[in-house]
Amino acid sequence: xxxxxxxxxxxxxxxxxxxxxxxxxxxxxxxxxxxxxxxxxxxxxxxxxxxxxxxxxxxxxxxxxxxxxxxxxxxxxxxxxxxxxxxxxxxxxxxxxxxxxxxxxxxxxxxxxxxxxxxxxxxxxxxxxxxxxxxxxxxxxxxxxxxxxxxxxxxxxxxxxxxxxxxxxxxxxxxxxxxxxxxxxxxxxxxxxxxxxxxxxx
Numbered sequence: 001x002x003x004x005x006x007x008x009x010x011x012x013x014x015x016x017x018x019x020x021x022x023x024x025x026x027x028x029x030x031x032x033x034x035x036x037x038x039x040x041x042x043x044x045x046x047x048x049x050x051x052x053x054x055x056x057x058x059x060x061x062x063x064x065x066x067x068x069x070x071x072x073x074x075x076x077x078x079x080x081x082x083x084x085x086x087x088x089x090x091x092x093x094x095x096x097x098x099x100x101x102x103x104x105x106x107x108x109x110x111x112x113x114x115x116x117x118x119x120x121x122x123x124x125x126x127x128x129x130x131x132x133x134x135x136x137x138x139x140x141x142x143x144x145x146x147x148x149x150x151x152x153x154x155x156x157x158x159x160x161x162x163x164x165x166x167x168x169x170x171x172x173x174x175x176x177x178x179x180x181x182x183x184x185x186x187x188x189x190x191x192x193x194x195x196x197x198x199x200x201x202x
Contacts, residue, residue, distance in 0.1 A: 044078040047086060051197065059199045062192055070193060084149050087197045091141045094159075097190045098138075101183045102131035108180070119173035120180075126169035127184065134162035134191065141194075145201070153198035160191050 045068075052067035054060050060067075071077045074089050105124040137159040144151035166184055175181065 042079065042081075045072060047080045047082060048072060048077045051083060051086060051200065057196075057200050060196045062189065062196050066189060067193060067196075070190065083197055083201045084145060084152075087145065087149075087152050087194070087201055088142055090194045090197050091138050094190045094194045095135055095138050097187055098131050098135050098163075101187045102128050102135070104183060105131070105180070120175060120177070123169045123173040123175050124180070127166035130162045130166040130169070131187070133165075134159040137162060138191075138194065141198075149201040152201060153195070156191070156195045156198040160188075160195050163188050163191055 048068060048071045051057055051060075052064050052071065054064070070093060071086065071089065074093055076089050077086065080086050080089065105128045109121050109124050109128075137155045140155045141152045144155055163184075167188070170181065170184065
């Protein structure tokens with residue numbers, strides 16, 4: 001009787017192994033694997049949409065359309081896992097923007113083919129210096145968030161303060177040149193986006 005039981009158990013084990021190793025079973029498992037992967041994959045731009053739509057966010061002042069347009073211009077945003085990742089992405093985007101604006105101001109000062117108003121040169125030099133300080137502060141964000149994600153807000157706020165100095169100088173020198181003003185306003189919006197994100201990391 002014991003031998004029959006052992007033989008039956010052995011046969012059942014062999015049948016189970018045959019089914020598991022059969023081509024049909026293996027193919028079915030392989031076919032189902034990508035489906036499982038797709039189910040587990042994060043929706044693209046999920047974190048971007050949640051942040052820009054102001055879902056559960058505080059102190060967000062930038063418009064939803066601007067927020068999405070800027071962040072989605074970087075493909076890394078599609079797979080960002082949290083607001084810290086968004087902050088680091090925004091820092092790269094903002095630094096790029098500020099460098100372009102700063103270079104425009106400096107090239108305007110250097111141009112010899114025009115005779116700019118007397119007040120324009122000191123105003124643009126003030127702005128170039130202010131932008132340089134702002135860029136320097138933003139470059140500290142990736143280092144500081146490693147110690148504490150909330151430290152990034154301090155750097156972003158200082159960068160924002162630096163750009164305000166440019167605005168004050170443009171106003172003081174009564175600069176009305178539209179390309180100069182519009183570039184500064186656009187750059188200031190980029191920095192504000194970085195500030196908004198930094199205020200919502202934990």
